[in-house]
Each structure stands twice: as structure tokens, then as C-alpha cells.
Amino acid sequence: MNLSYWEIKTWLTNIDYTIIGSGIVGLNCALQLKEKFPKANVLILEKGMLPQGASTKNAGFACFGSLSEIIDDLHHHSKTEVLELIKKRIDGLQLLRETLGDKGLNYQNLGSYELFIESDEELYETCVNKQNEINTLLFPIFNSNVFSFKANDFGFSNIKPNYSFNQFEGQIDTGKMMEALLNKAQKVGVKILNNCNVEQFEEDNNSVKIKTNSLEFSTRNLLIATNGFASKLIEQSVKPARAQVLITKPIKDLHIKGTFHLDKGYYYFRNIDNRILLGGGRNLDFKTEETDVFGETEIIQNKLEELLKTTILPNTKFEIDHSWSGIMGVGNQKKAIVKQLSSHVYCGVRLGGMGVAIGSLIGKELADLIE
Numbered sequence: 149m150n151l152s153y154w155e156i157k158t159w160l161t162n163i164d165y166t167i168i169g170s171g172i173v174g175l176n177c178a179l180q181l182k183e184k185f186p187k188a189n190v191l192i193l194e195k196g197m198l199p200q201g202a203s204t205k206n207a208g209f210a211c212f213g214s215l216s217e218i219i220d221d222l223h224h225h226s227k228t229e230v231l232e233l234i235k236k237r238i239d240g241l242q243l244l245r246e247t248l249g250d251k252g253l254n255y256q257n258l259g260s261y262e263l264f265i266e267s268d269e270e271l272y273e274t275c276v277n278k279q280n281e282i283n284t285l286l287f288p289i290f291n292s293n294v295f296s297f298k299a300n301d302f303g304f305s306n307i308k309p310n311y312s313f314n315q316f317e318g319q320i321d322t323g324k325m326m327e328a329l330l331n332k333a334q335k336v337g338v339k340i341l342n343n344c345n346v347e348q349f350e351e352d353n354n355s356v357k358i359k360t361n362s363l364e365f366s367t368r369n370l371l372i373a374t375n376g377f378a379s380k381l382i383e384q385s386v387k388p389a390r391a392q393v394l395i396t397k398p399i400k401d402l403h404i405k406g407t408f409h410l411d412k413g414y415y416y417f418r419n420i421d422n423r424i425l426l427g428g429g430r431n432l433d434f435k436t437e438e439t440d441v442f443g444e445t446e447i448i449q450n451k452l453e454e455l456l457k458t459t460i461l462p463n464t465k466f467e468i469d470h471s472w473s474g475i476m477g478v479g480n481q482k483k484a485i486v487k488q489l490s491s492h493v494y495c496g497v498r499l500g501g502m503g504v505a506i507g508s509l510i511g512k513e514l515a516d517l518i519e
């Protein structure tokens with residue numbers, strides 16, 4: 149199909165910044181570029197009908213780290229590095245809340261809980277013993293103790309009688325966040341082309357030529373925000389990691405409220421609209437889940453259902469309504485990759501499992517690479 153003169157002139161000419169990917173990072177990057185350079189033409193190319201990676205698929209935890217995760221991170225990183233990671237997540241969440249407002253996100257500070265499975269005495273003891281040390285470490289950030297232990301009031305089964313509580317974590321409505329971000333970007337004049345899969349790009353002295361499944365054009369600068377799909381276009385150490393989720397039908401008088409981590413964070417669940425949303429289980433089959441192809445597998449979906457029956461809702465009747473998956477970008481480090489790759493090409497990728505928290509900030513850092 150030949151494009152019309154109007155289509156070429158209005159959408160594909162004189163583009164200052166082309167961003168690949170309309171996830172949290174791509175959209176925040178676009179907003180920041182428009183703020184810095186109000187007259188610039190900013191275009192986003194998105195392969196999906198909707199954003200099609202992790203940003204519309206996630207669990208909506210507004211979190212910065214559970215007790216066991218922080219203890220584990222201290223085995224692999226220095227105290228300063230761990231504090232930096234946590235600070236970044238908190239700053240990112242703050243920026244997200246400032247950008248869209250708590251109402252726009254349906255942000256709720258219901259706290260988060262870490263549950264320890266009955267047989268995991270070692271992890272439980274470690275967390276109990278190290279709680280004070282971690283609270284002391286985080287005190288300069290929060291001016292208060294972050295973690296405490298609480299009795300199992302929600303009636304979960306097969307777990308230790310006490311769970312760890314984090315008073316500073318909350319939850320958002322992921323759909324509302326992405327809808328608000330898309331609206332905001334379009335309001336400030338960012339153009340978004342959906343169903344547009346970038347297949348390759350080529351840089352010359354002053355511009356970058358982009359080839360998609362449906363069109364070719366040039367842009368002055370290219371910013372890549374494709375997270376789990378990054379290695380298809382650039383050589384950076386990012387691997388795709390699929391994460392599967394399910395949601396129950398509404399449950400009458402659902403008593404569970406908050407966000408919950410179980411078994412070292414391999415599983416996570418929350419309340420939403422009187423339902424339970426539960427995800428995780430990649431550890432059952434890491435190899436199969438190292439893919440950028442969406443899909444659900446029996447082994448993981450069965451385990452999620454079993455956990456609902458035996459641990460989360462042992463005395464409540466429920467039905468599964470729906471399952472889905474999303475694709476994350478992970479690597480050997482938790483730090484995202486934000487850098488200039490060549491004269492006119494930049495990337496902000498590898499957000500791991502905390503992109504709701506850090507996505508806004510990484511989008512800003514990506515835009516800030518441009519002077």
C-alpha cells in the first residue's frame with residue numbers, strides 16, 4: 149500500500165525523536181522529551197494493538213522490595229548498592245504518582261506482606277533475625293521502621309503463623325495507569341502508531357532509517373524502550389522472561405486486602421475488584437519461561453490454582469476467571485540499562501520485575517540522555 153502525501157507529511161516527516169515501545173518507559177520518555185523540547189515531533193512505534201510487553205500485563209504492586217529480597221540482595225551487592233536500588237524504586241514511584249496522581253492510578257497504600265511456607269524454617273528464621281538490621285539500614289530513607297511481623301489474620305494455610313509486613317508498599321490499577329499515560333502523551337502531541345513492528349534500523353551521519361513491517365522513514369534520533377524484546381534489535385544483555393498470571397471471579401465479602409509475596413517472591417498475589425490476582429511460578433520451569441512468546445502452561449497454571457485452593461483461599465469457594473502472561477526483560481544484574489548506543493541511538497531497557505516502580509524514572513533518564 150502506498151501512503152498518501154498527507155500521511156507522509158503529517159506523521160512521517162521531520163521527526164525529531166522516534167521511540168520504539170509504548171510501555172511505561174517509552175511513554176514516560178515521550179512525556180519528558182515533550183517537556184524538554186515542546187516543539188519537537190515525538191513519535192512512538194508500538195508493535196501491539198495495545199502496549200504488548202509487560203506494562204499492561206503486570207500485577208500492579210507499587211513495591212520496592214520484600215524483607216527476604218533485600219536480605220538476598222545484600223549477598224550479591226554492597227549496602228550502598230542495595231540502598232541505591234531501593235531509593236530508585238521509591239523515587240520512581242513518587243514520580244509515577246506525581247505524573248498521574250493517586251486517583252488516576254487508583255493508588256492504595258494497603259501495605260504488603262511476605263508469607264513464609266510452613267516448611268521453610270531457614271528463610272523464616274533468617275528474616276526474623278535480620279529484620280532489625282534491615283530496618284536500621286532503611287531508616288535514613290523512611291525515618292521509621294519499614295518491616296514488622298504480624299499474625300496471620302487473613303486465614304492463609306500452610307504458612308508460618310506470622311508474616312512480615314511492610315507498611316510503605318501499595319498497589320495500583322495497572323489498566324488505569326496505562327490509560328492515563330497514553331492519554332497524557334497524546335494530549336501533549338505525542339503521536340503513536342500501533343501495529344507497527346520495527347524490524348531494523350540503520351544510522352547515517354544525521355539520521356536513523358527505520359524499517360517496520362508496514363513502512364520505512366527517517367528520524368533524527370531513535371530511542372529504544374522495548375525491554376524484554378530488546379535483543380531482537382540491539383546487542384545488550386537482556387533476556388526475555390515470561391510471567392504468568394490468573395485472576396478469580398469476584399468473591400463475595402473477600403477479606404484479603406493488600407499485596408502479598410510468597411515463597412521468596414516466586415509467587416505474588418493481591419486483591420482487586422473483590423478478586424484475587426495471582427502470578428508467579430517461573431521457578432517451576434525457568435527454561436520454558438525464558439521466551440518472548442506469550443502463553444500459559446499447564447504446569448504453572450495448575451500450581452497457581454493449587455496455591456489458591458491450599459494456601460490463599462483454603463476455606464473460600466472461588467472460580468478462575470481468566471489467565472494471561474506478560475514478557476519482562478531481565479539480566480544478570482537488577483540495574484536497568486540506560487545508555488547512548490551511537491550518535492543518534494539510545495536505549496532504556498531491562499526493567500526486571502519492578503518496572504511499575506522504576507519505569508517512570510527510567511523513561512526520564514532515557515530522555516535526559518539527550519542534551
Ligand SMILES: Cc1cc2nc3c(=O)[nH]c(=O)nc-3n(C[C@H](O)[C@H](O)[C@H](O)COP(=O)(O)OP(=O)(O)OC[C@H]3O[C@@H](n4cnc5c(N)ncnc54)[C@H](O)[C@@H]3O)c2cc1C
Pocket residue numbers: 168169170171172173174193194195196198199200201202203204205206207208209210211344345346347373374375376377381390391392393427473474475476496497498499500501502503504505506507
Ligand atoms: C506478569 C507480570 C507482573 C508484573 N508485576 C509487577 C508489579 O507488580 N510491580 C512492578 O513494579 N513490576 C511488575 N512487573 C514488571 C513491569 O511490568 C515491567 O518492568 C514494566 O512494565 C516494563 O516496562 P517497559 O516499558 O520497559 O516494557 P514493556 O511494557 O514491555 O514495553 C515495551 C514495549 O515495546 C513494544 N515493542 C517491543 N519490540 C518492538 C518492536 N520491534 N517494534 C515495536 N514495538 C516493540 C512492546 O510491544 C511493548 O509494548 C510485572 C511484569 C509482568 C510480566
